[in-house]
Amino acid sequence: xxxxxxxxxxxxxxxxxxKPVLLHERDAxxxxxxxxxxxSDLHIKHGxxxxxxxxxxxxxxxxxxxxxxxxxxxxxxxxxRVTVNVETFCGECFFCKRxxxxxxxxxxxxxxxxxxxxxxQAVWTAATVPRPCASSQRASWTPCPxxxxxxxxxxxxxxxxxxxxxxTA
Ligand SMILES: [Zn+2]
Ligand SMILES: [Zn+2]
Numbered sequence: 796x797x798x799x800x801x802x803x804x805x806x807x808x809x810x811x812x813x814k815p816v817l818l819h820e821r822d823a824x825x826x827x828x829x830x831x832x833x834x835s836d837l838h839i840k841h842g843x844x845x846x847x848x849x850x851x852x853x854x855x856x857x858x859x860x861x862x863x864x865x866x867x868x869x870x871x872x873x874x875x876r877v878t879v880n881v882e883t884f885c886g887e888c889f890f891c892k893r894x895x896x897x898x899x900x901x902x903x904x905x906x907x908x909x910x911x912x913x914x915x916q917a918v919w920t921a922a923t924v925p926r927p928c929a930s931s932q933r934a935s936w937t938p939c940p941x942x943x944x945x946x947x948x949x950x951x952x953x954x955x956x957x958x959x960x961x962x963t964a
Contacts, residue, residue, distance in 0.1 A: 819865055825920050861875045879922050
């Protein structure tokens with residue numbers, strides 16, 4: 796598949812990558828139907844996000860259809876249309892328990908998608924489905940209304956999040 800990739804500071808490029816596979820029980824594979832570009836993507840390109848890893852697929856604001864889920868995923872299932880949450884988080888650390896999931900201490904916690912792990916400017920993405928944060932029992936992925944044709948307005952919806960501090964993404 797083609798994926799828009801952070802190659803090096805100042806350079807993004809379409810590259811050929813294999814379709815992602817489920818590696819974790821809380822992962823889901825999502826076929827991306829629409830993805831938007833965020834100023835944070837430009838910050839990566841301009842070298843303003845030191846944690847961004849060259850080689851990753853950028854993109855952290857997307858909608859799509861779940862293709863498959865890991866064994867621990869219960870609140871989305873194959874066929875669901877979802878808005879993928881930009882934040883991945885454990886739900887159990889000091890910050891998650893207080894609702895500050897953007898500061899999650901998990902190595903892939905906070906804003907990792909499209910920054911430190913492959914994101915959604917691609918045909919497919921593999922994204923962790925976080926546990927709901929303790930201060931809010933909202934599901935961390937947002938199911939979208941059924942529609943045969945995704946609309947631009949669906950793509951422009953902000954992913955549901957409950958972070959109150961930390962950097963923007
Ligand atoms: Zn956490
Ligand atoms: Zn963003």
